[in-house]
Each structure stands twice: as structure tokens, then as C-alpha cells.
Amino acid sequence: MAIDRDLGAAIAVTRFGLGARPGEIAAARADPRGWLAAQIRAEGADRPPGPAANSAERINQLLVYRQDRQADKRVGAAKSDASKMAARVIRVEGGGDFLSRLRLGATTGAGFRERWALFWANHFTVSGAKLATAGLVGPFEAEALRPRVFGRFEDLLVASSSHPAMLIYLDQIHSIGPGSAAAQFQAGEGKRRGLNENLAREIMELHTVGVEARYGQADVTEFARAMTGWSVGGEADPADRRGAFMFRERAHEPGTRTIMGRRYAQGGENQARAVMKDLAASPHTAHHLALKIARHFVADAPAPALVGRLERSYLDTGGQLGAVARTLIDSPEAWAAPALKFKTPYEFMVSSWRAAGAVPTDVAAVAPILAALGQKAFSAPSPKGWPEEAEVWCAPDAIVKRMAWSETFAAEATGDRDPIRLADAALGARLTPLVAATIARAETRPEGLSILLMSPEFQRR
Amino acid sequence: MTRPGALPLPTRRHALMGALGLGITVEFLGTRAFADSERASGAKKLVAIVARGGLDGLSLSPPVGDPSYAALRGPIALGPFGQAGGALKLDDTFGLHPSLAATHKLALKGEARIAPAIATADRERSHFEAQDVLESGASVVYGAASGWLNRALEAMGPAGKVKAISVGPTAPLILRGRIEAASWSPGGGAGGDPRLPAILADLYAHDPLLGPALASGLAVEAMARTAGQDAALTAGAGGAGGELTARAAQARRLGATLAGFMVQSGGAQVAAISMDAFDTHAGQGAAQGPLALRLAYVDAFLDGLATGLGPAWSDTVVFMATEFGRTARVNGTNGTDHGTASTALILGGGLKKGGIVGDWPTLAQGRLYEDRDTAPTLDMRGLFKGVLRDHLGIERAKLDTLVFPGSAGVAPVSGVV
Numbered sequence: 001m002a003i004d005r006d007l008g009a010a011i012a013v014t015r016f017g018l019g020a021r022p023g024e025i026a027a028a029r030a031d032p033r034g035w036l037a038a039q040i041r042a043e044g045a046d047r048p049p050g051p052a053a054n055s056a057e058r059i060n061q062l063l064v065y066r067q068d069r070q071a072d073k074r075v076g077a078a079k080s081d082a083s084k085m086a087a088r089v090i091r092v093e094g095g096g097d098f099l100s101r102l103r104l105g106a107t108t109g110a111g112f113r114e115r116w117a118l119f120w121a122n123h124f125t126v127s128g129a130k131l132a133t134a135g136l137v138g139p140f141e142a143e144a145l146r147p148r149v150f151g152r153f154e155d156l157l158v159a160s161s162s163h164p165a166m167l168i169y170l171d172q173i174h175s176i177g178p179g180s181a182a183a184q185f186q187a188g189e190g191k192r193r194g195l196n197e198n199l200a201r202e203i204m205e206l207h208t209v210g211v212e213a214r215y216g217q218a219d220v221t222e223f224a225r226a227m228t229g230w231s232v233g234g235e236a237d238p239a240d241r242r243g244a245f246m247f248r249e250r251a252h253e254p255g256t257r258t259i260m261g262r263r264y265a266q267g268g269e270n271q272a273r274a275v276m277k278d279l280a281a282s283p284h285t286a287h288h289l290a291l292k293i294a295r296h297f298v299a300d301a302p303a304p305a306l307v308g309r310l311e312r313s314y315l316d317t318g319g320q321l322g323a324v325a326r327t328l329i330d331s332p333e334a335w336a337a338p339a340l341k342f343k344t345p346y347e348f349m350v351s352s353w354r355a356a357g358a359v360p361t362d363v364a365a366v367a368p369i370l371a372a373l374g375q376k377a378f379s380a381p382s383p384k385g386w387p388e389e390a391e392v393w394c395a396p397d398a399i400v401k402r403m404a405w406s407e408t409f410a411a412e413a414t415g416d417r418d419p420i421r422l423a424d425a426a427l428g429a430r431l432t433p434l435v436a437a438t439i440a441r442a443e444t445r446p447e448g449l450s451i452l453l454m455s456p457e458f459q460r461r
Numbered sequence: 462m463t464r465p466g467a468l469p470l471p472t473r474r475h476a477l478m479g480a481l482g483l484g485i486t487v488e489f490l491g492t493r494a495f496a497d498s499e500r501a502s503g504a505k506k507l508v509a510i511v512a513r514g515g516l517d518g519l520s521l522s523p524p525v526g527d528p529s530y531a532a533l534r535g536p537i538a539l540g541p542f543g544q545a546g547g548a549l550k551l552d553d554t555f556g557l558h559p560s561l562a563a564t565h566k567l568a569l570k571g572e573a574r575i576a577p578a579i580a581t582a583d584r585e586r587s588h589f590e591a592q593d594v595l596e597s598g599a600s601v602v603y604g605a606a607s608g609w610l611n612r613a614l615e616a617m618g619p620a621g622k623v624k625a626i627s628v629g630p631t632a633p634l635i636l637r638g639r640i641e642a643a644s645w646s647p648g649g650g651a652g653g654d655p656r657l658p659a660i661l662a663d664l665y666a667h668d669p670l671l672g673p674a675l676a677s678g679l680a681v682e683a684m685a686r687t688a689g690q691d692a693a694l695t696a697g698a699g700g701a702g703g704e705l706t707a708r709a710a711q712a713r714r715l716g717a718t719l720a721g722f723m724v725q726s727g728g729a730q731v732a733a734i735s736m737d738a739f740d741t742h743a744g745q746g747a748a749q750g751p752l753a754l755r756l757a758y759v760d761a762f763l764d765g766l767a768t769g770l771g772p773a774w775s776d777t778v779v780f781m782a783t784e785f786g787r788t789a790r791v792n793g794t795n796g797t798d799h800g801t802a803s804t805a806l807i808l809g810g811g812l813k814k815g816g817i818v819g820d821w822p823t824l825a826q827g828r829l830y831e832d833r834d835t836a837p838t839l840d841m842r843g844l845f846k847g848v849l850r851d852h853l854g855i856e857r858a859k860l861d862t863l864v865f866p867g868s869a870g871v872a873p874v875s876g877v878v
Binding site for chain 2: 129171174175176178183192193194195196197198201205206211217342372374381382384387390391392393394395396397398399400403407434435438443447450451454455456459
């Protein structure tokens with residue numbers, strides 16, 4: 001199906017990108033595909049503005065906090081001011097990272113590149129719901145993911161799986177090979193520590209081959225054994241290792257492992273890397289990722305032909321994600337599909353700022369609204385990340401709350417601008433006569449902007 | 462279609478009436494009570510709690526009388542009956558976690574029972590697959606796109622009336638489907654512009670997703686105000702508790718508010734709520750610790766709900782189920798990994814008295830599933846089918862095909878309601 005350039009430009013900016021800032025659809029009109037392709041670059045996605053967050057520093061803060069807490073407990077005191085303050089700093093800094101990411105989303109001229117980065121951040125979810133990871137989500141995305149989102153998937157996978165935030169989030173740092181030197185030493189001390197299979201399982205199920213690959217419990221356990229030793233430097237380690245990835249040979253389970261029918265010789269740290277290499281190269285992974293990309297960018301139930309194209313692109317290029325992104329842009333199905341993707345609360349708010357040419361300034365004002373809409377900042381409910389389906393996000397309660405926020409936002413953001421112009425700039429050829437007429441009848445300018453933001457066309461992409 | 466600009470709409474009440482133009486439920490606004498004579502099941506209420514993350518059944522209802530329990534569990538074992546911080550006794554084998562004091566009181570009156578070795582048909586130990594099977598009611602993963610509770614509503618009668626509600630800002634699968642369900646979460650947002658709801662209702666007139674969602678959301682918002690006022694009274698008057706933490710007090714209020722939704726005339730008959738963070742891979746604790754706190758939260762919610770329902774409690778069944786249990790043995794990090802069978806809680810003022818629901822396979826050597834997990838003895842669908850048949854009056858044929866497709870071989874559990 002041929003799509004004219006006006007509609008193509010509107011789709012490029014609103015479906016592939018994060019929504020239109022004033023003038024953006026007009027700028028994409030000359031060559032919508034080229035406008036998207038130009039955003040793909042080897043050096044990866046942008047880092048959110050502001051001082052670079054550093055995961056090692058944040059983990060060291062956490063270590064200090066834990067020492068304070070233990071000291072409190074030793075003297076039988078309730079949480080002292082020092083430990084309360086430390087916990088607050090961790091939360092506040094996490095909030096700052098989140099605001100930086102929102103501001104990048106609201107202002108970037110490369111909305112497709114940022115959506116692509118957000119997709120991978122959701123694929124490799126680290127949730128900040130626990131204090132231990134509350135300050136690490138921003139650094140994780142910036143350090144492990146953003147530089148590699150247009151590179152080889154295998155590199156992205158290893159970077160994610162070896163990053164302290166992921167190792168902490170999915171309990172890998174506590175996992176010790178039952179037959180390792182460390183376990184034997186601890187048994188002598190009367191302690192019993194051992195395997196924790198959480199990260200190994202989620203790498204297989206969520207990050208790579210997916211459950212359709214039909215591996216078994218034994219494969220998960222074997223992979224968990226291969227991963228033992230992948231850890232993070234703590235208080236007892238040299239200062240330059242604290243808060244950084246560290247392979248603990250003494251915690252590593254010795255021996256050959258068999259995972260999904262393949263044998264992996266003992267190789268210390270590299271044993272798990274060898275497994276990840278094969279997982280990344282698996283056709284199951286190609287299919288799993290292709291389906292997820294198509295679901296996120298195009299439709300909750302995407303055309304099989306589109307999934308097939310993405311899958312082939314992944315396999316043909318050895319998992320080069322930049323090439324997969326290009327295939328997505330070049331797929332006619334991605335443009336022909338009706339706009340049925342319902343925006344998540346994050347996408348809705350970012351696109352609202354973009355439509356108004358506004359920038360969020362206060363995370364304390366934004367965070368409670370995102371939470372009320374069901375998408376608490378940096379706090380996905382599980383390692384699976386945020387769901388995609390329209391039915392999840394278009395719940396009655398959430399729609400009433402979106403409406404209430406639209407009103408508040410429009411009251412602040414509209415100023416003396418004409419809402420019908422804002423609507424034209426935000427939706428381009430996707431603006432329907434009904435919505436345009438309804439906005440034209442609005443009693444006030446802010447009411448007109450509220451109608452735009454709550455219109456079925458703006459709620460979807 | 463009404464031209465929105467021409468309507469003077471000074472209050473939200475009018476806005477609600479605007480939403481009614483979509484043909485969505487009048488009953489839900491509470492204009493008339495259920496006509497019980499029309500349908501005897503009209504007064505019966507059902508609350509489904511989905512505990513996400515894989516709730517450790519051996520902590521929820523610790524079998525402290527099972528000879529293998531203490532050794533398998535090590536540092537996370539609950540103490541024996543009568544000991545400070547020990548399990549709260551149900552029978553010679555089972556107790557409840559000490560955080561579940563209010564639930565235990567109900568159990569002593571025969572108003573709370575446990576099914577200690579229950580599981581879905583899924584054996585893959587994946588959160589997401591198992592939750593899908595639990596909520597969709599299908600016999601295989603991704604076998605149905607709607608939730609079984611929604612299809613149960615479909616089986617009960619004519620579509621189109623809002624009589625179900627989910628608590629939380631997003632819609633859980635168990636209640637998604639053809640029958641429109643309301644949703645609600647605390648902190649409702651009434652905006653300033655009284656015209657906007659009616660304008661949007663017009664704009665959404667032909668939108669299959671946004672139209673019903675907005676109408677239902679506005680209707681619930683109105684109910685919430687009433688329910689919230691009732692809940693404040695109930696929560697304030699509550700006798701149980703003593704030292705409730707702030708979060709537990711919040712949970713209790715949530716339970717009471719939900720009860721308020723359900724006892725209003727024309728209120729929701731079926732409700733679903735998710736509780737999360739039960740994925741206790743490390744440091745789960747025993748009488749105290751992270752899991753104990755989560756269970757205290759559950760207990761406070763149930764207490765608020767039971768108290769808030771008042772006389773309606775005797776017409777209510779509540780169950781709490783989880784996607785799978787956890788390993789019988791403590792793992793290397795004082796937590797537990799993904800397992801198989803777990804415990805379901807069943808509560809209600811009209812339960813039949815009796816012991817545990819289903820058989821107890823014991824934790825003896827050789828009796829664990831794959832030498833690892835509590836072995837399942839009861840298919841979760843059997844319990845659900847029993848409740849739907851005996852409490853809501855849904856006939857077996859519909860349960861076997863529409864509600865739980867392909868489940869003719871799974872018999873409804875008798876003797877619970």
C-alpha cells in the first residue's frame with residue numbers, strides 16, 4: 001500500500017518516534033524514511049543530559065548506607081538520621097536520572113533513536129522498585145545499553161548481564177557454585193550458601209530464546225552454574241573493584257556444563273560468555289526479538305510478514321541491531337498498519353510535552369502522575385518490563401486520570417497559542433475532521449489542547 | 462450525537478449523564494438495588510486476589526507439623542505452634558504465617574480455609590506463562606486472550622451491565638474480555654473542566670476501547686466518593702490490629718474501600734486485585750522479614766474487606782491464588798526459587814466448615830515434585846469451578862467449555878461453599 005508523504009511524515013514522527021514537536025512533521029515530509037534512517041548511528045543512543053551518573057559511585061553510596069543501618073541495628077536504634085538521609089539521597093538521585101531521561105525524550109530531534117533505546121531498556125528491565133537498585137536504573141541504561149543499541153545483540157546481552165545493576169537486580173551476586181571453593185570454605189564455617197537461578201532463567205526466558213525454545217529446568221540450572229562467579233565488588237574487595245563487575249573464581253562452579261544440548265568446557269568467566277554467544281545466535285532469539293520489536297513499534301498483533309523480515313535481517317547480519325532497525329523502517333507493513341498502538345503513560349506524557357513544545361522540570365510533580373497512571377518511574381513490576389497491550393493501559397481508571405492530567409497540563413502549557421495549530425503540528429495528516437472540529441469549538445485554548453491530547457488519534461500512534 | 466458545545470454542564474454529575482449516552486450501565490451508578498428475586502445469585506459476591514511473583518505456600522500456611530518441614534526450610538522455617546513468632550495453628554499439620562492474625566481469626570470461625578498443594582496446569586516455572594494460565598483459565602499457555610473471571614460473568618447472564626471491577630490502574634488479564642469491567646485505584650483525579658468528560662464521550666462514541674473505558678471510569682469515580690467515605694468510617698472503627706504499620710493501614714483502607722464499592726446498591730459483584738512482590742529469591746525471612754511484611758499487607762487488606770462488607774460478608778467468597786509455589790528447600794541465598802504447588806486461601810462468611818481443601822502430599826523424601834517442589838494434588842481450575850458452581854450458580858457445562866475451555870476432565874471441588 002502506498003502512503004502519501006503527508007501521512008508518511010506523520011507516521012514517521014508519531015509511530016516510530018516519540019511524537020511531534022512543532023515543525024517536526026513538516027521537516028520529515030521531504031523523505032520520511034530517510035528522516036528515520038538518519039537517526040541510526042553506530043555510537044548508539046544519546047545519553048540523557050546532565051552530570052553522567054556512575055553506577056560504581058551509586059553502589060558505594062549504598063554500601064555506606066548499609067553500614068549505617070547495621071550500626072543502627074547494633075545499638076538497637078531505629079533508623080538514624082544518617083541512614084534515612086542516605087536512603088533519601090539514593091531515591092532523589094534516581095529521580096534526577098529519570099527526569100533527565102524524560103527531558104531527553106521531550107526535546108530530542110531523534111525521537112526514533114530514543115524510542116529504540118527505550119525499547120531495549122524495557123527488554124533488559126532493571127526495576128528500581130527496591131532500594132538496592134533504585135539509584136542504578138539510569139546508570140545501567142546509560143552505561144550498558146545506550147552505547148550498544150545499534151550494535152551486535154550479543155554485545156548488548158553481555159553488557160546487560162555483566163552490569164552490576166542487573167547482577168544485583170536478579171540476585172546473581174548471591175549465587176555461589178555448590179561445589180566451588182567458596183562454598184566449601186563456608187560449609188566449614190557452618191554457613192550454607194549456594195545457587196540462585198534467577199538471572200540465568202530470565203536471560204533465557206526474557207532476554208534471548210524465550211519459552212518457545214522449550215528448554216527445561218536442567219538447562220536453567222546448568223546455565224546458573226555456568227554464571228556463578230559473575231558478581232560485583234563489595235566492601236571486602238579492592239577499592240577500584242567496589243561497585244564494578246567482578247568475576248569471583250572461588251565462587252564459580254567447576255566443570256563442564258550442558259545447556260540446550262551443547263557442552264561448555266570449564267572456562268571460568270568465559271564459560272557463561274560462550275553460552276550467551278550461542279543464545280544470541282539462536283534462531284529462537286531472532287524470532288523472539290523480531291516479534292517483540294514488531295509488537296512495540298507497529299501492532300499488538302503484528303503481521304507475520306513483518307516479523308519474518310525482522311527475523312531474517314537479524315539472522316543474516318549476525319544480530320546487528322542497526323540493520324534490524326533499518327529493516328523495520330523499510331518494511332511496508334510497519335507503515336500500512338492502522339494506528340492501534342495505545343500509548344503507555346510514559347509515551348503519552350512525553351508526546352504531550354513534545355506537542356506543546358514543553359519540557360518537564362520537576363520530577364516530584366511528574367512521578368506521582370506516572371504512578372497513578374500505572375507506570376511508576378523506573379519501577380517496572382517484574383523483569384518482563386512494562387506490557388505492550390492496549391487493553392492493559394486503556395483501563396477506565398487510567399483514562400479518567402489521563403483526562404485529569406491533560407487538563408492540568410493544558411492549563412499550564414497552552415499560553416496564548418492556537419490549539420488547532422498545535423493539533424496540526426502534533427498529528428499532521430493523522431488529525432481527523434471530527435477532532436479538528438471539536439477543538440475548534442472549545443471554549444478556551446487550554447480546553448482545546450486537552451481535547452487534542454485526549455483525542456483517540458493522539459492516544460494512539 | 463449531542464453537540465457538546467451547546468450543553469451547559471456545570472457539575473461532574475451531569476458529565477456522568479453525558480457518559481451514559483454511550484449506553485453503558487445505569488445500574489452501576491447505584492440508582493437501584495439488585496433485584497434479588499430476579500436472580501438469586503445477584504447478591505453473591507466474589508473477590509479474586511492474584512498474588513504475583515510466586516507466593517511461597519510453605520510460608521503462607523507452614524506445615525510445621527510435617528516431619529520434613531523444619532529441615533528443608535532451615536533458617537526460613539516458621540517456629541512450632543505456641544512459640545513466639547511461631548505458626549498460628551489450623552490443625553495438627555498446618556498453621557498460618559504469624560503475620561496473618563486476622564485471617565487466622567476468620568479461620569477459627571470456619572471463614573477461611575487453605576488449599577495447600579494447588580497448582581495451575583503449567584509446569585514450566587515461568588512467572589509469565591504461569592500467570593497467563595492462572596488468569597486465562599486455558600489449559601495451555603496463551604490458550605485464551607481473555608480472563609476466566611470475565612468469561613464467568615459472560616456465563617452468568619446478559620452482557621452490557623458493569624458488575625465487575627479491578628483494583629489498580631491497569632487491567633489484569635483475569636478480568637479482561639468481552640464483558641466490560643470497571644477499574645479503580647486510590648487517588649482519583651477529578652479535573653477542573655466540567656465540560657471535558659462530555660466532549661470526550663462524544664469524541665469516543667465510535668471508539669471500541671476508549672468509549673467504554675471513559676464511561677466506566679467516570680461512573681466509578683462517582684462511586685468512589687461514596688465508598689471512600691464509608692471506608693474512612695470502617696477503617697477508623699476497626700478493632701483488630703493494634704500496631705498496624707502505615708502501609709498495612711493503607712491496605713486495610715483499600716480493602717474497606719473495595720468493600721464499599723461492592724455493598725453499594727448496584728455495586729460491583731465481582732472484583733479482582735493484584736498483589737505483587739512475592740518473588741522471594743533471596744533473604745525472604747521467616748516470622749519477620751520482607752515476606753512477613755507482604756503477608757501483613759495481605760492480612761490487613763482481607764481484614765478491611767471482611768469488616769467493610771459487614772452483613773454482605775456471608776454472601777462473599779474471596780480467594781487468593783498465585784502462579785506457582787516455591788522450592789521446598791531453602792536455596793543458597795536464604796530464599797526460594799520457582800517451584801510448583803502452593804497454597805490458595807479461600808475466605809468468606811458462608812464457607813462450609815472443613816479441613817484443608819485437597820490432599821497434602823507431605824514433604825517426605827520421594828514425595829516432592831521433581832525432588833524439589835511441593836507436589837500438586839489439586840488443579841486450580843477445580844477449586845475455581847467449585848466456587849463458580851456452588852457460589853454463583855454457573856452450570857457445569859458452561860464451566861467445562863466457556864469459562865475453562867477443555868477442562869471437562871477437571872471436576873469442580875465440592876464442599877467449600
